[in-house]
Amino acid sequence: GAVVSQHPSxxxxxxxxxxxxxxxxxxxxATTMFxxxxxxxxxxxxxxxxxxxxxxxYEQGVEKDKFLINHASLTLSTLTVTSAHPEDSSxxxxxxxxxxxxxxxxFFGQGTRLTVV
Amino acid sequence: xxxVVQSPLSLVVHEGDTVTLNCSYEVTNFRSLLWYKQEKKAxxxxxxxxxxxxxxxxGRLSSILDKKExxxxxxxxxxxxxxxxxxxxxxxxxxxxxxxTFGKGTLLTVNP
Numbered sequence: 001g002a003v004v005s006q007h008p009s010x011x012x013x014x015x016x017x018x019x020x021x022x023x024x025x026x027x028x029x030a031t032t033m034f035x036x037x038x039x040x041x042x043x044x045x046x047x048x049x050x051x052x053x054x055x056x057x058y059e060q061g062v063e064k065d066k067f068l069i070n071h072a073s074l075t076l077s078t079l080t081v082t083s084a085h086p087e088d089s090s091x092x093x094x095x096x097x098x099x100x101x102x103x104x105x106x107f108f109g110q111g112t113r114l115t116v117v
Numbered sequence: 118x119x120x121v122v123q124s125p126l127s128l129v130v131h132e133g134d135t136v137t138l139n140c141s142y143e144v145t146n147f148r149s150l151l152w153y154k155q156e157k158k159a160x161x162x163x164x165x166x167x168x169x170x171x172x173x174x175x176g177r178l179s180s181i182l183d184k185k186e187x188x189x190x191x192x193x194x195x196x197x198x199x200x201x202x203x204x205x206x207x208x209x210x211x212x213x214x215x216x217x218t219f220g221k222g223t224l225l226t227v228n229p
Contacts, residue, residue, distance in 0.1 A: 004159075034217060043205065043221040044160070057216075093159060095217070105151055106207075106217050108159035 002028045004096050006109025013084055013116055021079045021112045023094035029074035030096030034106065035067075038091045050077050084116040119144040119210050121220035129226045130196055138191040138204050138223045146211030150182055150189050153205040155222070160205055163191070196227045 003026040013019050023033055032051050036044040048064075050056040050071035058064045066088075068080040077096075081088055093111040098104050120143040130136055142150065149167045153160035164173045166182035166189060173180050177196075182189045193200055203222040210216060 006159075036219075041224070044219045046216060046218065049216050097217075105162045105165050107162065108153075110159045 002026075002096075002107045004030075004094065004107045004109040006094055006112055008112055009110055010113045011115070013114070015085055015116055016083055018080055018082045019084055019114060021081075021092055021094075021114075023077045023079070023096065023109050025075045025096045025107075028096075028098060030077075031074065031098055033071055033077040033094055033096045035069060035077075035079050036093045036095070038093060038111075040091075044093065047079075081114065084114070086116045089114055089116045119208060119216075119218045121206055121208055121218055123204075123206050123220035123223050125223060126221060127224040127226070129228065131228050132197055134196050134227075135192065135194045136196060136225060138193075138206075138225070140189045140191070140206030140220055142187050142189075142206075142208050142220075144187075144208050144210045144218075147184070148209040148211050151207045151209070151217070152180055152189075152191050153207065155203045155205055156201075163204075193225075196225075198227050198229055201225055201227045 005024045007022045035047045038044050046059050047062045048056045048058045048069050050069050052071050052074050056069035071077040094109045095106040097106040122141050124139045151165045152163040164180045169184040177194045180191045203224050205222045207217045207219045
């Protein structure tokens with residue numbers, strides 16, 4: 001299957017700082033990328049959907065000024081957690097898919113464990 | 118709002134048992150239903166279903182979709198300890214983003 005690389009896999013930061021997480025599709029062009037947040041033993045909660053070259057669509061309850069998403073190219077999307085707080089500590093995971101008329105599966109990055117201290 | 122409900126939420130079986138995991142959904146403009154297996158980190162893709170009644174099979178795993186009843190099942194036969202994982206069901210709905218909405222998952226534990 002296609003490869004999605006997410007970096008970093010783990011990050012610890014201080015409250016008030018910003019953290020950037022990268023999601024790259026290595027061997028395909030991802031027209032759409034999704035960002036999820038996952039709490040321990042819980043399912044994936046969709047935060048936002050980004051399409052290359054346009055603004056991200058955020059799910060209800062997700063602060064767009066806090067979770068900045070940029071999808072500047074067909075192979076890279078970034079999620080920046082701004083002014084991080086301990087409650088932002090979580091597992092963040094991206095997925096990417098190619099939009100076609102016929103659906104394709106979404107491929108996932110390995111996730112980023114964010115700890116805010 | 119799109120909704121995906123998985124059951125059971127958790128299941129403990131012995132090696133060799135057969136299990137059936139359930140996924141029901143409510144969605145406007147359904148496009149496809151996907152099953153993923155999540156062990157420690159990233160979910161790995163298992164199946165994508167778009168048509169009713171056509172079984173997809175991969176080794177000991179199989180899945181089928183019923184678009185009339187808005188339901189899918191994932192079967193695992195002759196379970197092994199390596200099958201222990203969270204199994205996630207997701208649907209793709211139409212619209213401009215084709216977003217993927219996940220259920221809460223079923224935590225499967227296979228004991229030796």
